[in-house]
Amino acid sequence: MAEWESSKRGAKKFAREVEIGKTYYVVLTATYPWGDEKVWVSYVFDHRQMFTGGAMTGSMSAQGLCLNYGPVYDEKPGRHIRPMFECDDDQVYATPADILQVRNSRREKVRR
Helix, strand or coil: CCEECCCHHHHHHHHHHCCCCCEEEEEEEEEECCEEEEEEEEEECCEECCCCCCEEECCEEHHHHHHHHCCEECCCCCCCCEECCCCECCECCCCHHHHHHHHHHHHHHHHC
Protein backbone atom coordinates (compact mmCIF):
# COMPACT_ATOMS: atom_id res chain seq x y z
CA MET A 1 0.00 0.00 0.00
CA ALA A 2 1.52 3.27 -1.11
CA GLU A 3 0.88 6.43 0.90
CA TRP A 4 1.55 10.02 -0.10
CA GLU A 5 1.85 12.55 2.74
CA SER A 6 -0.02 15.82 2.95
CA SER A 7 3.01 18.03 2.41
CA LYS A 8 4.53 19.95 -0.49
CA ARG A 9 7.04 17.20 -1.17
CA GLY A 10 4.38 14.45 -0.88
CA ALA A 11 1.95 16.32 -3.13
CA LYS A 12 4.55 16.81 -5.86
CA LYS A 13 5.53 13.15 -5.65
CA PHE A 14 1.87 12.09 -5.86
CA ALA A 15 1.27 14.35 -8.88
CA ARG A 16 4.21 12.71 -10.69
CA GLU A 17 3.18 9.13 -9.83
CA VAL A 18 -0.61 9.32 -10.30
CA GLU A 19 -2.08 7.05 -13.00
CA ILE A 20 -5.07 8.03 -15.12
CA GLY A 21 -8.03 5.71 -14.50
CA LYS A 22 -6.76 4.35 -11.17
CA THR A 23 -8.74 4.81 -7.95
CA TYR A 24 -7.13 6.57 -4.98
CA TYR A 25 -8.52 6.83 -1.45
CA VAL A 26 -8.53 9.50 1.25
CA VAL A 27 -9.54 8.87 4.88
CA LEU A 28 -11.46 11.74 6.51
CA THR A 29 -13.02 12.32 9.92
CA ALA A 30 -16.77 12.96 9.72
CA THR A 31 -18.48 14.67 12.65
CA TYR A 32 -21.86 13.25 13.63
CA PRO A 33 -24.12 13.91 16.64
CA TRP A 34 -23.03 10.58 18.13
CA GLY A 35 -19.34 11.36 17.67
CA ASP A 36 -16.56 11.48 15.16
CA GLU A 37 -16.20 8.63 12.70
CA LYS A 38 -13.53 7.84 10.11
CA VAL A 39 -14.83 7.52 6.53
CA TRP A 40 -13.11 7.10 3.18
CA VAL A 41 -13.70 8.80 -0.14
CA SER A 42 -12.45 7.54 -3.49
CA TYR A 43 -11.15 9.64 -6.38
CA VAL A 44 -10.46 8.57 -9.96
CA PHE A 45 -8.23 10.79 -12.05
CA ASP A 46 -9.82 10.73 -15.50
CA HIS A 47 -8.23 13.55 -17.49
CA ARG A 48 -5.25 15.89 -17.65
CA GLN A 49 -4.99 19.67 -17.45
CA MET A 50 -4.79 21.33 -20.82
CA PHE A 51 -1.66 23.43 -20.27
CA THR A 52 0.36 21.68 -17.55
CA GLY A 53 -0.61 18.08 -18.22
CA GLY A 54 -1.29 17.37 -14.53
CA ALA A 55 -3.84 14.69 -13.61
CA MET A 56 -7.34 15.92 -12.69
CA THR A 57 -10.40 14.49 -10.98
CA GLY A 58 -13.30 16.76 -11.75
CA SER A 59 -11.86 20.23 -11.14
CA MET A 60 -9.28 19.14 -8.55
CA SER A 61 -5.67 18.46 -9.39
CA ALA A 62 -3.70 15.59 -7.93
CA GLN A 63 -1.49 18.03 -6.06
CA GLY A 64 -4.52 19.88 -4.65
CA LEU A 65 -6.11 16.65 -3.47
CA CYS A 66 -2.99 15.55 -1.65
CA LEU A 67 -2.35 18.97 -0.05
CA ASN A 68 -5.95 19.57 1.05
CA TYR A 69 -7.21 16.10 1.93
CA GLY A 70 -4.07 13.93 2.27
CA PRO A 71 -2.62 11.52 3.00
CA VAL A 72 -3.67 9.67 -0.16
CA TYR A 73 -3.64 5.85 -0.45
CA ASP A 74 -3.73 3.60 -3.49
CA GLU A 75 -5.55 0.73 -1.76
CA LYS A 76 -9.02 0.65 -0.25
CA PRO A 77 -9.02 1.13 3.55
CA GLY A 78 -9.96 -1.78 5.80
CA ARG A 79 -13.47 -2.84 6.76
CA HIS A 80 -13.31 -0.85 10.01
CA ILE A 81 -13.67 2.39 7.99
CA ARG A 82 -16.95 2.88 6.13
CA PRO A 83 -17.38 4.70 2.80
CA MET A 84 -18.78 8.21 2.77
CA PHE A 85 -20.70 8.15 -0.55
CA GLU A 86 -20.33 4.69 -2.04
CA CYS A 87 -21.70 1.14 -1.86
CA ASP A 88 -20.05 -1.32 0.45
CA ASP A 89 -21.21 -4.82 1.43
CA ASP A 90 -24.38 -4.53 -0.71
CA GLN A 91 -25.51 -1.44 1.21
CA VAL A 92 -26.27 1.52 -1.04
CA TYR A 93 -25.34 4.99 0.09
CA ALA A 94 -26.47 8.07 -1.83
CA THR A 95 -23.78 9.48 -4.08
CA PRO A 96 -23.63 13.12 -5.24
CA ALA A 97 -24.63 11.95 -8.73
CA ASP A 98 -27.78 10.29 -7.30
CA ILE A 99 -28.74 13.45 -5.43
CA LEU A 100 -28.25 15.55 -8.58
CA GLN A 101 -30.42 13.16 -10.59
CA VAL A 102 -33.26 13.44 -8.04
CA ARG A 103 -33.02 17.25 -8.04
CA ASN A 104 -33.10 17.37 -11.84
CA SER A 105 -36.13 15.06 -12.01
CA ARG A 106 -37.97 17.27 -9.51
CA ARG A 107 -37.15 20.35 -11.59
CA GLU A 108 -38.52 18.63 -14.69
CA LYS A 109 -41.79 17.87 -12.89
CA VAL A 110 -42.14 21.52 -11.85
CA ARG A 111 -41.55 22.73 -15.43
CA ARG A 112 -44.41 20.60 -16.78
